[in-house]
Amino acid sequence: MVLLLFLLVVAIAAVVQRNMLAVVLLFGVYSLLSAALFTSLKAVDVAMTEAAVGVGISTVLMLGTLSLTTQRTNQPPRRAVLPLLVVLATGSALVYGTTDMPAFGDPAAPIHHHVAPEYLVRSIPETTIPNVVTSVLASYRGFDTLGETCVVFTAGLGVLILLGSRRREEQDERDQPGEEVVVR
Secondary structure, eight states: OHHHHHHHHHHHHHHHOOBHHHHHHHHHHHHHHHHHHHHHTTOHHHHHHIIIIIIIIHHHHHHHHHHTSOSBOOSOOOOOHHHHHHHHHHHHHHHHHHTTSOOTTOTTSGGGTTHHHHHHHHHHHHHOOSOHHHHIIIIITHHHHHHHHHHHHHHHHHHHHHHHHHHHHHHHHHHSOOOOOOOO
16 A cells, blocks of 8 residues: 555655656656566566566666757647546546456365366466466467567667657758848
8 A cells, every 4th residue: 555655655756746757767666666566576577577668677778868959848838628538537447347346365266177287287388488477478378479579679679760760851951051131
């Protein structure tokens, strides 16, 4: 509950902040808190991904983008009610959906009676990887993990290409001579 409270405080701070550097840093803190939350929920693989992508790569890409743009927004904050209502409705639906879920760690939960026993029994003989979680992520879900890696790489590459094309346009503008005005 403490981590969720911290997440809420950081999210509100990021929304009301006008300094873009502070917003980028708050998003990095939000990702770090999310990774801590995933760790406390015993989802260490998700926590490591969040730490690497959310805290690491995303923050670096946003800081790089920020170095090429302005660090402060000049527009006054808008008070839009519709997006707030959409967020509240979606959040309420998600919270309502969790009321039907089994309790955290419940051994009678359906997940513990279908796929998990098969992985525990067959993963080491089939993959020869001594860690069941690693065997699931690297072997059984290897193509899925490769696909996620390709998506993150492609997104980063796209940002770099966009930033590089902007620099080329600015350089071309500086290299072109201006029109000469002849006065008679």
